[in-house]
Amino acid sequence: MALQPGKLYEVVVVDDDEDEHILFREAARQYSTQINILFFTNGATFISHLQANNDRPNLVILDVHIPILNGYELLMALKQEETTKDIPVVVWSGVLLPQEISRCYKLGANSVVVKPDTYPLLVQSVGNLCRYWFDTVALPSI
Template sequence: MEEPSSQEIEVLLIEDDLNDAEMICRTLSKNGWEKNLKHVEDGAVALELLRELKECGRAYPKLIILDLSMPKVNGSEVLEVIKTEETTRNIPVVVLTSSMEEKDLKRCYALGVNSYILKPVDYSEFSKTIKSLGQYWLQLNLIPN
């Protein structure tokens, strides 16, 4: 894995579906939140990136958008690591998934997810959902340094 760039990562998108990732990135960009957005395609890469940021003494992302169904390390496993580590537990994590399974919802909240959002199928609704997510988590929500 390449070294993290010298710029702070504000939003870490962990999403293996490239179409969904593109729509998320495009919507965030369209609304002015593309600055320092980092996309990775699987949970293993995301956890490695977070370890590298810690080792380098760099700031963690201000928001993590996380899909559940991913290769190698799935989203709930990534969430568990993030929320059990003292240095990362305060990072807001939004699960953005197509899973309507009650067991997934319960597990994510038991692990400490900050929000669980279903991916709309309709492009327009998907875009509105990402815009609302960005407004709340990147403009309105306050987090400690």
């Protein structure tokens, strides 16, 4: 299933590292210009955005180590809410212990990915995510 011509895919990245925002956006652009990315630096701001807008992203990329409302709390909130529980969530974090990975899946994460430590690997990883979520699987309509 290739990207549909003219369709825009909405991705939300919740990560407090603004350098990651720049790198993630550039890596996604190398894959496709049909991917629109919104960035939030904490879970509370993203929840406020969801409450104020009817738009739902096609995919959420979530770092668990974020301030105010951490990634675990945000993941739990998204998966418990009827209007957001079907949004795929990929946990994307730098360092995760095995028990943290298990916790993410128990809270409803659809995937857990350890952030690559070089830009070429980041581009490859983002491309793999985009290929899987936008070319391979059927997503719920937003």
